[in-house]
Every structure is written in C-alpha cells, then in structure tokens.
Amino acid sequence: MLEGLRISPRKSQPGRVRGERLTRRAGLSIEFADYRDYAEGDDLRHLDWNVLARLDSPVMRTYRDEEDLAVHLLLDDSPSMAFGEPTKLLIARHLAAALGYIALSNGDALYPVRLGRREPPLSALRGRSSFGRFASWLGRDVADDAPTSLSSSLRAFANSRARAGVAIVLSDGLDPDAAASIRALVGRGHEVWLVQILSDLDLEPDIEGDLRLTDGEGGAPTDITANSIALRKYRDNLHEHNEGLADSAKRGGGRYAIFETSRPLDRFIQDTLKREGWLS
Amino acid sequence: MAQLNFARPDALFLFLPLAAVIIALYLLRMKRREMQVPATFLWPTHTEEVRANALFQKLKPSWLLFLQLLALAVTVGCIARPQLVQRGLTGEITVLVLDSSASMGATDVSPSRFEEAKRLAKAAIESARPGDRIAMVEAGPVPRVVFSLSSDPVRQLAELQPLTVSDAETDAGEAMRLASAIVAGTEGARIVLLSDGVFERIDDFSQGNASVVFQSVGKSGENLAIEAFGSSESQKGRLLFASVRNFGDKVATTNLTILADGKVVDSSQLQIPSQQSQSRTIAVPAGATLFETRIDAKDALAADNYSALSADPAASLQVLKIGGEDPFLDRALALDPRVTLDRADRLPLDGGSSYDIVVFDGVASEPTTSRGVLILGKAGTGSPVRITGTAARPKFNGASSSEILKGVDLDGVYFEEIEVAQPIGSAEVLARSAAGPLIIADTKPNQRVVYTAFSPLESDFPLQIGFPIFVSNLLDFLGGEAGEGPLVVPVGRAFSLPANAPSASLKVPTGGEVQLKPNGGAVTIREAKRVGTYEFRSGNAVRKVIAVLQSPRESALAPEREIALARKPVKSTDAPLRFADFWQPLILLGLLILGAEWWLYARRS
Numbered sequence: 001m002l003e004g005l006r007i008s009p010r011k012s013q014p015g016r017v018r019g020e021r022l023t024r025r026a027g028l029s030i031e032f033a034d035y036r037d038y039a040e041g042d043d044l045r046h047l048d049w050n051v052l053a054r055l056d057s058p059v060m061r062t063y064r065d066e067e068d069l070a071v072h073l074l075l076d077d078s079p080s081m082a083f084g085e086p087t088k089l090l091i092a093r094h095l096a097a098a099l100g101y102i103a104l105s106n107g108d109a110l111y112p113v114r115l116g117r118r119e120p121p122l123s124a125l126r127g128r129s130s131f132g133r134f135a136s137w138l139g140r141d142v143a144d145d146a147p148t149s150l151s152s153s154l155r156a157f158a159n160s161r162a163r164a165g166v167a168i169v170l171s172d173g174l175d176p177d178a179a180a181s182i183r184a185l186v187g188r189g190h191e192v193w194l195v196q197i198l199s200d201l202d203l204e205p206d207i208e209g210d211l212r213l214t215d216g217e218g219g220a221p222t223d224i225t226a227n228s229i230a231l232r233k234y235r236d237n238l239h240e241h242n243e244g245l246a247d248s249a250k251r252g253g254g255r256y257a258i259f260e261t262s263r264p265l266d267r268f269i270q271d272t273l274k275r276e277g278w279l280s
Numbered sequence: 281m282a283q284l285n286f287a288r289p290d291a292l293f294l295f296l297p298l299a300a301v302i303i304a305l306y307l308l309r310m311k312r313r314e315m316q317v318p319a320t321f322l323w324p325t326h327t328e329e330v331r332a333n334a335l336f337q338k339l340k341p342s343w344l345l346f347l348q349l350l351a352l353a354v355t356v357g358c359i360a361r362p363q364l365v366q367r368g369l370t371g372e373i374t375v376l377v378l379d380s381s382a383s384m385g386a387t388d389v390s391p392s393r394f395e396e397a398k399r400l401a402k403a404a405i406e407s408a409r410p411g412d413r414i415a416m417v418e419a420g421p422v423p424r425v426v427f428s429l430s431s432d433p434v435r436q437l438a439e440l441q442p443l444t445v446s447d448a449e450t451d452a453g454e455a456m457r458l459a460s461a462i463v464a465g466t467e468g469a470r471i472v473l474l475s476d477g478v479f480e481r482i483d484d485f486s487q488g489n490a491s492v493v494f495q496s497v498g499k500s501g502e503n504l505a506i507e508a509f510g511s512s513e514s515q516k517g518r519l520l521f522a523s524v525r526n527f528g529d530k531v532a533t534t535n536l537t538i539l540a541d542g543k544v545v546d547s548s549q550l551q552i553p554s555q556q557s558q559s560r561t562i563a564v565p566a567g568a569t570l571f572e573t574r575i576d577a578k579d580a581l582a583a584d585n586y587s588a589l590s591a592d593p594a595a596s597l598q599v600l601k602i603g604g605e606d607p608f609l610d611r612a613l614a615l616d617p618r619v620t621l622d623r624a625d626r627l628p629l630d631g632g633s634s635y636d637i638v639v640f641d642g643v644a645s646e647p648t649t650s651r652g653v654l655i656l657g658k659a660g661t662g663s664p665v666r667i668t669g670t671a672a673r674p675k676f677n678g679a680s681s682s683e684i685l686k687g688v689d690l691d692g693v694y695f696e697e698i699e700v701a702q703p704i705g706s707a708e709v710l711a712r713s714a715a716g717p718l719i720i721a722d723t724k725p726n727q728r729v730v731y732t733a734f735s736p737l738e739s740d741f742p743l744q745i746g747f748p749i750f751v752s753n754l755l756d757f758l759g760g761e762a763g764e765g766p767l768v769v770p771v772g773r774a775f776s777l778p779a780n781a782p783s784a785s786l787k788v789p790t791g792g793e794v795q796l797k798p799n800g801g802a803v804t805i806r807e808a809k810r811v812g813t814y815e816f817r818s819g820n821a822v823r824k825v826i827a828v829l830q831s832p833r834e835s836a837l838a839p840e841r842e843i844a845l846a847r848k849p850v851k852s853t854d855a856p857l858r859f860a861d862f863w864q865p866l867i868l869l870g871l872l873i874l875g876a877e878w879w880l881y882a883r884r885s
Binding site: 080081083172174175176199201202205207209210211212213214215216217219220221222223224229230233234237238241 | 312313314315316317318319320321322323324325
C-alpha cells in the first residue's frame with residue numbers, strides 16, 4: 001500500500017544533496033524548466049544551439065534541480081502519549097513507520113526526532129536501506145526520569161539548526177503552549193504537518209463524580225466534579241485548543257489532521273493523507 | 281377534624297442522630313477519587329458544592345441537603361406509625377362481636393336491640409377504609425365466627441344480613457375469647473362488642489394486644505318475666521307454681537294465665553312492685569299432660585312472657601352430680617333434654633330428695649332419697665354391692681340383655697382399674713369382665729340404683745360412640761322413661777332425641793322446617809333458639825318440643841354501661857375513637873421527595 005507514495009509538501013524546500021525531488025531552483029537535472037538570456041560565464045553545455053541557429057540569439061536552457069527533501073519526523077513520546085487503548089504512542093509509532101518508509105523510499109532525508117525525551121539527535125537517514133535503523137529507533141523505549149513537555153521539545157527543535165523541511169509532528173498536542181510552539185516551528189521555515197493523535201479518553205472521557213485529576217504530563221492536580229457541565233466545558237476547551245493547533249500548523253502552509261486511535265491506520269492513510277494530498 | 285397521633289412516638293427521636301449523620305457527611309471532608317488523565321489544563325477548575333479541600337468545611341445551604349433531611353423526616357415519621365384519630369368503630373383490624381342473646385330481642389330501641397346492633401355493625405363495615413380487615417363473631421348460645429378477617433365489605437354485609445336474634449342465653453365469655461383468638465398476636469387490633477351487656481361476668485379473658493371497645497345497646501330495663509313455673513308435691517297434692525318478676529323500676533300490672541292442655545285453668549291480675557316477684561299456686565288439674573303459662577304484659581321482651589311444663593315427671597329430670605370434673609359425663613347428661621344438671625362436692629343435707637337422680641362420680645356413695653342413684657367407680661354405703669378388692673386392666677367378658685346396655689357395646693373398651701364387687705340383695709349383674717362384674721343394677725320399690733365398677737375417666741369408654749347412649753339409657757332407667765308427651769327444653773340448648781328412622785325433621789315455630797340427620801339412633805338438635813313449640817318428626821314418630829326461656833339474667837334487661845372483662849372495667853362508648861394509620865401517604869411523599877432529590881442531583885450532574 002505504501003509503495004509508490006511520496007511525501008507531497010506544499011512548497012519546495014532547498015536540498016543539500018542531489019536527490020529525487022525537483023526544486024524551483026534552476027539546477028542540473030534533465031527536466032526542462034525555462035529559457036533565459038545568456039550571461040557571461042554560463043555553462044555552454046546548456047546553451048540552446050537550436051535557438052541560436054534559428055534566431056541568432058544565445059539562449060540558455062534552464063532545468064529544475066533535483067534535491068533531497070528534509071523530512072523531520074517529530075514523534076511525541078511525552079507521558080500523555082501513554083494513554084488510550086491502544087496507546088497513542090503505539091499508534092504514532094505505526095504512523096511514523098509508514099511515513100518514514102515512504103520518505104526513505106523516495107530518497108528523502110529523514111530526520112527522526114523524539115519529542116518529550118532527551119535524546120541525542122540522529123543523523124539524516126536516506127534510502128530504503130536505512131529503514132532498519134529507523135525502525136530500531138522507533139521501537140526503542142527511552143527511559144527518561146525528567147521528561148520534557150511537548151512545547152519545550154518543539155521549541156528546542158525550532159531553535160536548533162535543523163534544515164528547513166517538512167516537519168511531521170505526530171503528537172496528541174495536549175500541551176497548553178503547543179500552538180505557540182507550532183507557530184515557532186513554522187517561523188523557522190518548516191512546513192508543519194501536524195497529525196493530532198487522540199484517544200477516546202481525550203475525546204469523550206467517561207468519568208463522573210468528585211475527582212482529583214492528576215496530570216499525566218506532571219502538571220498540578222485539579223479537583224473537579226465531573227458532571228455534565230464539566231464534561232461539556234472540557235469538550236469546548238478541547239475543541240478550542242485543537243482549533244488553535246490547526247490554525248498554527250496551517251499558518252505556514254502546513255497541514256493538520258486528527259487521527260483517532262480507534263480508527264484503522266490504513267483507512268487514515270487512504271482517506272486522509274492520500275485524499276487530502278499529504279501523500280501523492 | 282382528625283387529630284394526628286403516633287403509635288410509636290419514641291421512633292421520632294431517631295431523626296436527630298440520623299440527621300446528624302447526614303449533616304456530618306456534608307461537613308466532613310469527602311476524599312476525592314484520584315484519577316490520572318493525559319492533561320488537566322482542559323478541565324474546568326470549578327467544583328460543585330461538595331468541596332474537599334478541608335477536613336471540616338462550613339455548612340452551606342444546599343437543596344440536596346434540605347431534601348435529604350426532608351426525606352429522612354418523612355421516613356422517621358413512617359417508622360413512628362402516624363395515625364389519624366377518627367370517630368368510628370373499626371380500625372385497621374377489627375373483630376365485631378355481635379350479641380344475639382334473648383335480651384337483645386328487647387324492643388326498647390326500635391325495632392330491637394339486635395337490629396340496632398346490626399345497624400351499627402353494618403355502618404362500621406361500610407365506613408371501613410379499603411384494606412381494613414374485619415371479622416365477626418356471633419355471641420349466641422353457641423358462639424361462632426360469622427366471617428373471618430377480610431376486607432371484603434360486600435361479602436361481610438351479605439353474611440351479616442341474615443343474622444337473627446335468639447331467645448337463649450349467651451356465652452359472651454366464649455365469644456370474646458374466640459374474638460381474642462382471631463387477632464391473637466396482632467398489634468393494633470380492636471375487639472368491638474355490640475351488646476346490651478346483659479350476660480354473665482367474664483372473668484376468664486385475655487385481650488392480648490387488642491383493645492376492647494364496648495358499644496352498649498338499649499335504653500330501658502322495664503320488663504316483666506315468668507321467673508319460675510313448676511310443680512311440686514305437697515300435702516294438698518300436686519301443685520302448679522308460677523312466679524312473675526318485675527325487673528323494671530316502676531310498678532307493673534299484668535294478667536297471669538295458666539293453661540292445661542291448651543285450656544285456661546287460672547287467670548289472675550298481678551300488680552308487681554319494682555324489682556319484686558309475685559306468684560300464683562294452683563292445684564294440678566287431673567289428666568293434663570302439658571301446662572303453660574303466659575302474661576299479657578306489653579313489655580320490651582316477649583320471649584320471657586311464656587313458659588311451659590310437662591306433666592310427665594320423667595319429662596324433666598333434676599340431676600345432681602357429686603364428684604370431680606368429668607366433661608364427658610357432663611356433656612352426655614346435658615345432651616338429654618330432660619336433664620337439669622347441678623354439681624356439688626358432697627350430698628346435701630336433705631339427702632338429695634329434691635333431685636330425681638344423684639350421681640356419685642368417683643366418690644364413695646352415700647344413702648340418698650332420690651329415686652335414682654348412679655354410682656361410678658366407687659361403692660360406698662347404700663350401694664348394691666360388696667367390694668372385695670380391685671383388678672387392673674380387666675377385659676370385657678359379656679353382658680346380659682338389658683335396657684341399660686341397649687345399643688352399647690363394651691367389647692374392646694379399655695378399663696385401667698375396676699373394683700371387684702359382689703352384688704348383694706336384688707342387684708343384678710348386667711355386664712362382667714374376667715375379674716368381676718362391670719355393671720350392676722338394683723331395682724327397689726322407691727329407688728333404682730346402677731353401679732359401675734369402673735370410673736369412666738379411668739377407661740376409654742367416654743370416647744366410644746356408645747357412651748352417650750349408655751348415659752341416656754341410664755337416665756331412662758333411673759328417672760323412669762319419659763312418655764311420648766310434649767318435651768319442654770330450655771331455649772337454645774342442644775339436646776338429643778331418639779330417631780330410629782334414617783331421616784328426621786324439625787318444624788320451627790317461625791315457620792319452615794329443618795332437616796336433621798340421625799346418627800346412632802339419635803339426633804342432636806341445636807336449632808331450638810326461639811321460644812315456642814317445635815314439632816320433631818322421625819319416621820312416623822312425632823314429638824312436640826317446647827322451648828322456653830327462664831333466665832333471670834336475660835330478663836333483667838337494663839342495659840349495662842360498663843362491663844367487667846377479667847375484672848377490668850370497660851365502659852361503653854357512644855363514639856369510640858379509631859386510629860387510622862397514616863403511613864401510606866407519607867411513604868408516597870417520601871418517594872416524591874427522593875425523586876425530587878434525584879432529579880435535582882441529575883440536573884446538576
């Protein structure tokens with residue numbers, strides 16, 4: 001199912017090495033882009049001799065350059081991702097595996113980043129042969145006694161010297177500053193694709209009574225009386241929060257989708273990622 | 281206006297501790313259940329009134345608390361059994377005891393005391409609330425349950441309607457004990473006695489948990505009654521004696537008429553002061569078989585204005601039983617319509633001359649002047665036997681043919697111990713055992729004696745079907761067999777008559793005929809409850825039976841306003857209070873409050 005699919009960014013990103021992606025930057029690939037007047041010092045190999053013969057005017061052929069695409073796969077491994085049945089983290093890993101495979105199969109430079117954990121950055125992975133390393137990275141459980149919040153991790157990534165590219169964020173987004181962090185990411189030139197992975201517990205929490213809620217992310221506990229009013233308020237807050245995330249992601253030409261953990265992964269890829277043009 | 285009363289007011293004190301518990305639950309810190317969620321920032325931070333931030337907290341006004349306390353108050357109120365105090369005869373469980381004795385036939389209240397009591401009973405049944413259970417006992421000559429505890433007024437009224445008054449005395453004590461047994465162990469029951477209170481004092485009675493309400497019926501005690509009517513031998517020959525008593529408070533005048541075989545033989549006007557008697561004595565007309573007497577007083581009770589007397593001396597037997605309790609013998613004697621039974625511990629000084637028959641039951645016999653003597657199990661002086669010893673458990677060995685043992689089979693009867701006796705003089709052995717004679721009879725010119733070597737209570741003879749026949753035969757032998765003339769019986773008393781045909785009938789004075797079923801050559805008649813002449817038929821035999829009322833107790837009509845039950849006075853009440861339980865609507869109210877509390881809670885949730 002994944003064969004033949006490729007990451008389809010809305011805008012082209014400058015590459016570092018020649019890859020299989022056409023860029024708007026005129027380059028040396030074989031795919032014709034346009035004509036331009038000859039300028040001193042141009043490589044005569046791209047002079048269009050036919051035009052020169054007919055029109056007696058030196059015209060240079062320009063080609064679209066083929067570069068690799070930087071695909072930053074940001075996997076949220078914060079404590080809140082451990083909720084749900086199956087857990088949101090597991091679903092995120094499956095989706096990350098699929099997207100990573102697609103990226104590697106198309107010669108994109110894959111930069112796996114674990115959010116919420118302190119972990120040395122992994123160098124770029126290229127080519128299908130790197131999928132093994134990627135899979136091994138995905139499956140690794142990182143023990144971290146002091147996990148960082150989603151927003152902190154995103155800001156840290158945004159502030160890094162990461163090459164601009166498609167930043168695919170696989171997260172539940174359950175951080176009050178997540179939207180601001182996404183905007184920071186966009187501000188660094190990344191095209192942010194946010195897949196918000198939410199479980200039933202997030203969407204329709206089945207709780208009632210007088211409760212003391214402890215925060216999975218380590219936040220302060222909250223005393224609530226879980227009644228219909230509180231649940232309605234919660235749903236309103238979640239909707240508003242998600243709207244903010246979507247708005248932040250789309251602001252820089254990015255994409256946003258919610259992936260409910262109860263939904264099959266293949267359906268999500270087919271019905272959302274392919275149909276909405278995330279993958280082509 | 282009905283008053284509210286609590287059957288268990290002490291239960292109201294439960295409210296305070298239980299309310300304190302509920303309030304304490306509101307005051308005390310309630311431990312919140314901890315729950316981990318992915319993130320808390322999306323949850324609203326406000327909480328409801330149940331706060332959990334301190335061990336104790338200030339009690340805040342809360343509709344939930346108010347409704348819970350209200351529901352508790354209603355529940356405690358139900359436990360305290362609230363009752364509405366109303367006027368009325370019936371309660372939740374009621375036994376109506378309806379007196380149907382002769383005095384209740386008095387017409388001092390229209391149409392009669394009995395009909396007035398029936399009207400009260402009817403009103404009580406009709407005013408009973410759904411679910412109230414009522415039973416009725418008729419306090420007649422033989423008390424009986426008219427209908428058992430039920431809440432079916434239609435059936436109860438149908439059972440009440442045909443009840444009629446009798447002209448007999450009542451066993452009110454037995455009726456009250458029967459009523460008490462019906463509600464034994466039931467709390468809050470009441471026994472309502474509808475009566476004029478004209479009955480023997482009731483000493484042996486326990487009302488248990490029930491309350492007793494006495495509704496007196498009747499207004500006046502004005503009544504004239506034939507107090508006595510009898511015959512006796514005198515130096516002038518046989519005389520008839522009639523006595524009339526004025527039970528009222530005013531001087532009364534009446535005509536006393538004496539009839540012989542239906543013909544007037546004497547008539548006199550009597551002026552009788554209050555609570556006094558006047559009598560009339562005449563010579564017995566020769567050849568007459570039946571004497572009757574009546575007064576023409578227009579008084580409240582007609583049943584005691586007439587009496588009758590059979591001229592046949594054997595038609596009426598005065599029997600004196602000396603000895604201990606023997607219910608079997610007493611019952612067998614009482615079944616004979618001729619018998620008037622007296623009991624004593626010893627022989628009177630006159631030697632029993634005023635009695636026709638003297639029975640020595642388990643006590644040594646003594647010489648007596650009565651014309652019949654029955655000695656049971658212990659021969660003494662004057663007995664026709666000589667005792668030589670005792671024998672244990674002898675077996676019946678045979679009997680000679682005699683009127684005494686006619687229809688009686690002693691074969692298989694168990695005798696624990698007998699006296700070994702030898703007949704002396706003209707005495708004859710009628711039945712014998714292997715150890716000696718069992719029954720010996722002696723006929724002298726002016727006395728007949730029967731001796732049994734066994735005491736009935738030391739054998740199983742009283743349990744045999746032949747025992748009452750044996751007693752009846754003994755009465756015939758000792759008292760002289762009654763002729764076929766009219767039989768005079770006390771009204772309301774059960775008695776037996778010989779009936780050799782397979783069927784028998786009794787024509788009653790009010791019209792109509794009752795079919796009777798003979799058993800063992802006799803039939804027991806319980807239907808003579810009204811004063812008058814009955815006609816008994818069995819095959820071709822016809823016997824006239826006259827039921828008469830001679831009861832000073834019933835004739836003393838003055839209604840009692842206070843009766844004594846087990847020496848405890850019970851006053852008559854014109855409008856007794858009834859306690860109608862009130863917990864059902866409270867339960868409904870409690871459910872409504874709980875429903876409202878649930879609705880409020882659900883609305884907030």
